[in-house]
Amino acid sequence: MAADMINWGLLALEPPGWGGVLLAGLMNSIKIALGGYSLGLVLGTGGAFGKLYGGPVVRDLMEVYTTLVRAVPELVLILLLYYAGTDLLNRASAALGFGSIDISGLAAGIFVIGVVQGAYSTEVLRGAILAVPGGQIEAARAFGMSPLMIMRRVTMPAMLPHALPGLSNLWLICTKDTALLAVVGFSELTLVTRQAAGTTKAYMLFFCAAGALYLLLTLVSSLVIRLIEARARRGWSAR
């Protein structure tokens, strides 16, 4: 009886089914996750180095940034950044005489997720950099390397194995945080799932299908993460 109640045809890829729409939503989610994560890594690297090696003002500003982002729910931050970001950009372009511009949802989503992820990866990378033995950095300095070269040749490669567990968790958090963009109306996987379910009234089927897609993304990611970790730790003795 239960088998008859499920209309698998709804998941077909062609238009009467909604499978294609779901996959397009998944692609949007992955795009935002990749973009936001990369932006977050850039912000996080800057933030971590600023927090560790910056002047007193830079350190305090970084502390304020990470404290605020870690204490306020992502949903609230996403709303604030989404409206504030698009509003500021519009006003800036109006002031420069370009008129109001249409900001794509993708760019706004990447910006929002990136700023949130930036604070998280600041903390992860800061801890990882602290785990690099100070003698290695001193040795590099004694060789006369410039700070940038020390960062590129010593700090970054040496901290990577320490940072990887945290960074891989952040990637998984990032893929799940993209679902929050449904609240601001960006058509990523969760929102298109809700639309599909609302249209067809097959709520269970679509939400379970979307859950399976998210789970697939997570499991494939964790497989790739394990390969990367194995490579980053190839010099370490087996624990």
Added chain:
Amino acid sequence: MSREQRAATPETRIELPPEESTVDATALTALPSGRALLKPHRIALMAVGAGIVFCAAWFMRWDWLPNYAGAIVWGVGVTLAMLASTSILGFFLAVPLGLAQVTGPWWLCVPARGFCTVIRGTPLLLQLWLLYFGLGSLFPQFPEIRQSFLWPYLREAWPYGVAALTFSFAAYEGEVMRGAFAGVPRGELEAARAYGMSRWKLFWRIWLPRAVHRALPTLNGEMVLQLKATPLVATITVIDVYAVVSKVRQVTFLTYEPLLLLALIYLILTALLVAGFRYFEKRLPTWSA
């Protein structure tokens, strides 16, 4: 398991990275200390901050605040009730989840591990909507459920919110409990066994208290993460503080002011939570290992 055995075990099962490695990075778990506050650059920064706050208070519209103060306080109460109930329920669910994964037979271990993987691998928003819209649309089709005493509650939104948040907390904390149970030194369990304790007594007197004690430091971060997850229940029509503020935004057409107030409220709640945990952690005996 000895070191050689562990090295020989083929690592075939996919495991998500340990939860503890990022809790501190994603949740505020320590308040900045106020001791070094009186440095010149900090005073300057605080003056700038005070200027920004003054501008926000002076130039933005706050005349709606008195009308909604009662609703906002009520919303904060709902948020806190959600946080407390789901954390407590979730923790009680996490203990068997962790235990089953460490020592259970395979027919308990596999479902527990699957539960943790599925919940940790999918967004909470999706789980919430699956429960509310999915189960909510399924339940009315069964006359047994509609005639049961639970029906008046199942027609409301909050049981689904509590369920989703509880499962989420249980899955994340269950991973922590798994590590905590596995990390209790073998010698202590062996000593208990040598004293002739039964398995049941050993569990209640040694294993569980030691595991809970090991897991306590993670509770702070998990509770902050749970607080940050509560506004999601507003999407299924539970009227928490986030929903109240959304309502204010719809009625007054203001974009920023209510959201800034909301961020401030969550900031204060997080700070109170962290300060409370610090107070209690100081009173807990902290023996080593």
